[in-house]
Amino acid sequence: TPMTVAELCALAPVIPVLIVDDLASAAPLAKALSDNGLRALEITLRTPVALDAMRAMADAAPNAVVGAGTLRSPADVKAAVAAGARFGVSPGLTPAIADAAAEAGLPLLPGVATPSEALAAAERGFDHLKFFPAAANGGPSALGAWASPLGGLKFCPTGGVTPQTAPEWLALPNVVCVGGSWMAPARMVAAGAWEEIGIMARAAAALHA
Numbered sequence: 001t002p003m004t005v006a007e008l009c010a011l012a013p014v015i016p017v018l019i020v021d022d023l024a025s026a027a028p029l030a031k032a033l034s035d036n037g038l039r040a041l042e043i044t045l046r047t048p049v050a051l052d053a054m055r056a057m058a059d060a061a062p063n064a065v066v067g068a069g070t071l072r073s074p075a076d077v078k079a080a081v082a083a084g085a086r087f088g089v090s091p092g093l094t095p096a097i098a099d100a101a102a103e104a105g106l107p108l109l110p111g112v113a114t115p116s117e118a119l120a121a122a123e124r125g126f127d128h129l130k131f132f133p134a135a136a137n138g139g140p141s142a143l144g145a146w147a148s149p150l151g152g153l154k155f156c157p158t159g160g161v162t163p164q165t166a167p168e169w170l171a172l173p174n175v176v177c178v179g180g181s182w183m184a185p186a187r188m189v190a191a192g193a194w195e196e197i198g199i200m201a202r203a204a205a206a207l208h209a
């Protein structure tokens with residue numbers, strides 16, 4: 001049975017958000033992250049090699065749970081599932097995306113930016129949501145203000161989260177994990193700096209409120 005989004009968010013305090021430009025970097029990147037405690041990996045569908053990178057990562061890092069990010073359409077959902085995605089992340093939620101994820105049995109972490117969007121997602125059965133773009137959308141004080149009126153909903157803030165601000169997000173009662181790209185900067189991935197990336201991953205895996 002597929003892992004639920006709740007289980008996915010419990011694997012580590014941070015879900016790396018990855019933009020993979022070079023297929024050759026996929027396997028060592030996945031190992032550097034998952035060997036250091038970051039097991040849930042979001043590969044954004046923003047590059048031509050993203051779908052192939054997901055397969056390469058799952059093969060190279062059996063401990064990793066590889067999913068697809070930046071799902072913007074039902075076609076994206078189908079492509080992600082065909083490439084073996086074990087979960088999906090979307091910047092927002094539409095009825096068509098929700099239908100496609102349900103039809104494919106893909107656990108989905110949908111993005112929301114307002115209470116109305118959160119309620120609409122909850123109506124569709126989603127109780128774990130991505131708060132996006134987290135920093136620009138008001139930061140921890142904004143999401144913290146949702147905790148009481150939107151009780152029961154849990155969030156993964158993503159977008160502008162840093163190692164410095166992550167503890168403040170993780171301290172919120174309605175936050176279960178955060179998303180971020182800081183542990184795999186493009187220049188370090190391009191340089192094959194797997195040891196340094198691994199050190200940042202280990203620090204991210206140890207983050208807490």
Ligand code: 3PG
Pocket residue numbers: 017158159160161179180181182
């Ligand atoms: C993105 O849009 O790529 C994600 O939200 C990650 O954002 P970040 O690069 O600010 O961590």
